[in-house]
Amino acid sequence: MSREHLGEFEVIVLLALVRLGPDAYGVPIRREIEKRAGRSVTVGALYRTLDRLESKGCVSSWFGDPAPERGGRSKRYFRLEALGLQALRQTERELAAMWEGIDLKKAPHVS
């Protein structure tokens, strides 16, 4: 798995998990992404990505106790795993290498 690369949204979700620390669940994750990245995220898209990250071993999840403000429904908590951290580091390295020495203001062949 370690050779598989993360998708752009996967990176964003993992970074949100790093920011939120332990005990993050759907609502704060979604809000964090909306607030920071300024893009709207649907619950469906978020969980699809989290599911995929979980199946890759980058995150793990467990269920909390039912909460009354959620109509008696439980929360699903997510935690960043070592594999996820490693993948993030690799992405960071790759991106940094690609960005090295680039100044978009001087991009030559874009009109």
Add this chain to the structure above:
Amino acid sequence: MLFRLRYGKSSEFVLGDVMEEYTQGEQSKWWVWRQLWSVYAPSAPATPRIQGGKRMYWPLSHEIRFAARTLRRNPGFALIAILTIALGVGVNAGIFNLLNAIALRPLPVPEGGKMVAIYQIFHGRVSRSVHGAPSLFSTAEYETYRDSNHVFSGMVAYAPYLQATLGGETPREVMGAYVSCNYFDVLHEPPATGRTLVPSDCAAENAGAVVVLSDELWRGRFSGDSGIVGKTVTLNRQAFTVVGIARPDFHGTEAALESFWIPFTMEPALESNQSRGWTAFPRRSVIYENPNMSWLAVIGKLKDGESMGRARADLAAIAARIDRQYPGRTTTLAVNQANYASMPEARSIVMGAGAVILTAVAMVLMIVCANLANLLLARAAGRQKEITIRLSVGATRGQLVRQLMTESLMVALAGGILGCAAAFAASSGLLRVIMQHAPKDVPKFGLDVGPDVTVLAYSLAMTIFTGLAFGLVPALRATKMDTKTASERKNGLLRGGLVGAQVSVSMVLLIAAGLLLHALYAAQTVDPGFQTKDTLAVSFRLGNQGYDAARASSFQRQLVDRVAALPGIEAVAQARVTPLSDSHIGYAMTPSGGTQVEAVEINVVSPAYFPMLELPIVRGRNFQAGETQAAIVTQSTARRLWPGGDAIGQTLHEDDGRIFAVVGIAGDAQISHLGRSNETYVYLAPGASDQGDLQLLVHSKVNQRAAIRRVFRELDPNLAYEIAPLESNLEWWRAPLRIVGVLSGSLGGVALLLASLGIYGVAAFAVSRRVREIGIRMALGAEARSVQRLILRQSMRPVLIGAVIGIAGCAAVSKILSRILFGVSAYDPLAFAGVPILLIGIACLASHLPARRAALVDPAVALRHE
């Protein structure tokens, strides 16, 4: 499975997230919907791939786009398919829509779903008087049910189809209803002007001479007179005070449009004595008081929380209590949601006819499906290359079937929507056509034929069924990897089978249509056994115009004398019921020498009746002028009542004590029901009490209508009457046949057209697939003619097999039809020989064109053909 849902039951936490954010008040409802859609929308990974051994599917939207592209590339196929489906589904939806409007939709009143219609069905020893239909209630029964039930918040009674003469400068017959005085309250029907009926109107018999007028009558007859409330109108010469006008869209609780409503306590005063259907009451004015008289239809409104089941149980207990007063009788109740066809008698007719017609249109849809399946099979052969490639690069059969089914469902949906739109738009037109073909004195009907949820659901189900029916088999066939020859052979068999099925189904439709049309012809030309030519029927009713027996008698005498004296009049006769009219009078009579009470249909006629209609008196003598208490029986009646003995000199004892001596025997004729001449039918000489009911029959070769009108005007200018040729009575019998005949004729025509298109398509396809083979045959010396014969033979084989099966099906269908056909045997040679010949002829023609093309194949070109 067409859709893949992301989360099944374990989606609790997702809902929790959405709810948490929503309850914090930051998000809109729209946001919630968008989130839920994002979670539950049918979706799949963006690209189909194999993951963990499981096949993944394209998202549905992708399938739809792909299907649309395929169909756009082949617009001819798409167009033909959509149009034929539109035809098939449209006919089905249209017919169902009408049936729904008549017999399924609840009454158009507030909370119509809570209205329950109740009818009585008697078993065992029943002696009952009937005005209207046997399943109606008597006044006493209605009151018992109304006062002792626990399930209704209110219960109304009404007697529909009340025809009365509305007085004025030109007296006119109008139709209304007797209603209980809680009628408008229970129905939640407020007046537009004035008030509706209140309990005090029904306080005593003949006390509440008040009337509520319909908006239509008020605007039409009274020119919308704003001061009408409080004024007096006359109905059957009885003065009624107008207390209110109903709202414009209220027309009563029957399909027929009613124009006035009066308290049912006024029945004895109004003394209406004519009704449609079976009328059997010996004494007038005993309708209201008679505890054993069927005349009121009853509707209850369920209390909140009460169910139909509890209502049935509660009412059954009351029925059992009433039955105790009538030993040997048990009553079951028909308790159903009220609609325009609640009455069991009407319901069985409507549902029976509806079932037959729905079956017929379903057959047309089956032919449509078979046709399209054939077309798709042919198309699949053309797409074989594409399908093979897709299979070999890794597509699964399931994916391809799903893709092909998406295509056929899309075509079905497009066709279904088009067909339904056309059918619903045409519904009111169709209703008009039916009304135009109905006899002219059928009351006007008001039906809401706008489609409702039931109709839309039915149409959608029909459409999806169609898509599955014509798409599934070809999709499965096309994606099955057989060797080429095996697959060709199987496809050929399948196509042949589909053609055979089409032929047999259209055969059934056509033979049914043929039988009906033949019966219609027979009905137009039938000899009922008496003379109807040059005879006018003048109908009027003195009985409810305030005439007593003595005045009626003198009026009748003067009328007969004056009309007979007009120039050119050959004969004048009187009869209570004109031959083959829609009204029938039944008496319960005991023949001398027997104890068994017989139900006898009677007519009261003057002596001139028999010679005028050329009805022979085969034994005994005719009535004499002034004779009363005498009877003439028909031959069949004589045989039935006094088997082995002589009827003349015997007597008939009526229930109420009158005794009639049989003085003659008349020949059997279809005097009461067309096509039936052997009923128990007795003619009675007119007595004093009959004078108010007698109608006039005038035989004349010259048109003396104007002169007859003058006589009426001189005798009583306020009397409403109608003059019509006696032959128009036959209309009652022909109209249903004509409607069914026109309908089945056009359905048969559509079926024939579709079937011949199918046969042509299959033959043409067979030829195009075999161009090479034909070329080889011809290169080796086969003659053009023998090639033509080969193609013809092969395409006709399924047709012939289908025809044989079809004829067997027809034998079964015609047994059912024979009950409503007269003058035609159920195994009518004309229909059974003519239709197969017609169909096979058309099939020959349809396959002849491709066969000729086959014969024109140029071997040199054909051999190069790929």
